[in-house]
Amino acid sequence: MNGTNLDVNVHHITRVEGHGNIHVKVREGNVEKVLWEVPEAPRFFEAMVVGRSYKELHHITSRICGICSIGHTLSSVKATEAAMDIEISEQDALLRRIAIHAENLQSHVLHVGYLVLPDLAGVGSVIPLVDSHPEEVKTVIRLHRLANDMSDLICGRTTHPQRIIPGGFSKIPTMDELYQLKDDLAGSVDDLKAVAGVVKSLAGAIPDFTRETEYIGLVADDEFALYDGDIGSTVAGRIDDQDYLEFVHEFIVPHSTAKHAKNAMDSYFAGALARVNLNYDKLSPLAKTVAGMFDLGPEICYNPYMNSIAQLVEVVHSVEDTIGLIDKIDARGLEPQSPYHSPDIDVKAGQGVGVVEVPRGILIHDYTYDSNGLCTKANCVIPTNQNHANIQLDLEKLVPQFMDVGDAKMELLCEMLVRAYDPCISCSTHFTKVIWDRK
Template sequence: MTDIEIKEEYVTRVEGHGNIVVNAANGEVENCEWQIVESPRYFESMFIGKNYEAVPHITSRICGICSASHVNSSLKAVENAIGVEISEQDRKLRKLSLNGEMVQSHVLHVGYLALPDLVGSKSVLPLAASHRDEVETVIRLHRLGNELLETTAGRSVHTERLIPGGFSRIPSERDLEDLRGKLEGAWDDLDAVVEFLGTLTDELPEFERETEFISLTHPDEYALLDGVIYSSDTGEMRNEDYESIVNEYIVPQSSAKFTKHARESYFVGALARVNNNFDQLSPKAKEVAAAFGLEPVCHDPFMNNVAQVVELAHLFEYSIDLIDELLDAGLEPQSDYNRPDITPEDGRGIGIVEAPRGILIHDYTFEDGTCRKANSVIPTNQNHANIQHDMEAFVPTILDEDEAEITRKLEMLVRAYDPCISCSTHYLEVEFVEG
């Protein structure tokens, strides 16, 4: 096919819409754009004038998939700003909440959204008929992520127990023991997913484009809740300098800001974390990585889905270890409906965590306990430029393929980044116009 015109609406970002636009004539690409056309949400404006206790609860409503990430990032920013320290017990419980969201989100994406691409299904619904056992396995793993969140955060969507200074209510030791048993009992399901996906990796398109990977890093652990910003190009950086790292800028075809650092774009998310922190993965996670031939530094964006599966193994082992540490130490007693006694200081605080899709940043300034200034940078925004440059490099390599295959691979490229609301649309109807 020498002449094509693709005008396709795609849904991405947080409840947002984007377009894939590609024009080619005589086998040469004339235009290739990743367009974000949804109106900006400006959710930072919701924080201004709000009390420090209210801000994290508001952030939990930003996203139904990443509510625990937003709350944990928001709480770090709030607590840094107003001068509050949390206990080691609460820090471990917050790590468990973030682990739960990671499990929930990764399973959702790999099992319900990416897997149909690999087996030639339009969605998970026909997949449930053709691969019933595999889909039931995915459902069980997804439920486990929900239970991790329910146990630590009170519910699986829009967390409620994480508050400034700690938790309004903590799980009991019996709750943690039950959760540990469920994690131990889920290894067979995870192994089954790894084995099944291993038979499908040939369906991943062959494509690489060298890029920069940015994530958190930590000397003592695989960085998720805590750490400092790290670039595969420039090394460790100060979290306080995040604005000069993300370098947000405006492009004509997008209502969302793009970002860049040492190169024209960078990648955040599971693949960035695995590339930057591979040595700190758990033993089981390294076994899974070896099974798929994933080694750092991998520049294939389609391997982000594999990196998510690698992280699932790590999250299981890490969560079991955290529960063991909490149980060995014994939970400090706390009343239900706990409300820490806080006298807020004035100040600015920055909170950065790893959301499932990459580093998430909240930045607040408080005066008299009230938020006066706010900024947030979400992972999907940070990946927009990398998606754009991947498309520019990828499209010329597939122009000679048939329409159905081009359609499938363009869908897969964007979905490989697991954009935040990709679950709202799986199948793209691409229109080709031959010249």
């Protein structure tokens, strides 16, 4: 290793949402610089919502991220509902769970199918795979379209949903539409197995790398928590979601300007791998089978590259769990409502927190309203921002460990690591600019 020089400068890492740069500098076997930098333009959402009505907040904050817009909307309406003590119906809670599954499916299929598979197959994008693996690509497209149809049906749109509003839904699907969705989901199981098979066949390309860290995500006693639950940690137990600040410690890194987050350790991991690590036993049966194909089990997996596999497992879980949710709605009897439903809301002053799991991890919106229902303070904690510190520490361990693989391979390993987090850097409510100086 002595004498090794490496220069990796990945400007605008590709196949991630948002802009990120990686800088690695190794001289004579000494790691001089490992830098994960996010130059995304700041957008100031937390300031832009001040003074706006509770009726508008979810619409505005949905625009934080086009990829997780359903999650942002859900987190937002939950925060508003918590602030004003608004109860939603059990039916709405079931439909919202389907909404979050829709987004998880949409995002995970996109990530695993369009963004990660090319890495494992050694090509630059999904486009060459259209010719080399036409059937596999069509399978991924079919699943992705199903996820989008599901979003359309429950949320009224694939991106920036309309139907999810404080107090419930403006419009809900008919039972016939839900039956159709159930049939489509049941019919997708073969496609799921096929995709799992393809990923398995390429799984040898997943780097063998581990680093012990803390995993944080929603946990619940009776379900694989995505929509609701306490905030759980693999090392620090669980807390009520309204008390998120006990776990999410934002801090300033020396020589850096960015807000980062940590809890019990120097950094933590949020996302599919955290959820699977925390809630493995609540996964659906087929999801457990797929997890088993990749040696994911009840014990904690510390390989960040396995996050993509955890996403694949969640895809299967979301399909199976949605079928169960539709059955529950059916068993209760779907309560119809106006296609322009506007819940009665008793506007009052208060503060509330909405926490959901979005594809990239735990998402927190925290609003304070005055007595007119106007927002006076907002805080949005985005999964990707929570992961920045973990990405940096992973890179710092990764670079020395694989130092002799050469510039190109190192670049790929670094990129694949960042992509494994599926970072959604455009969610820059907090602008995160990371500058480490290790000279």
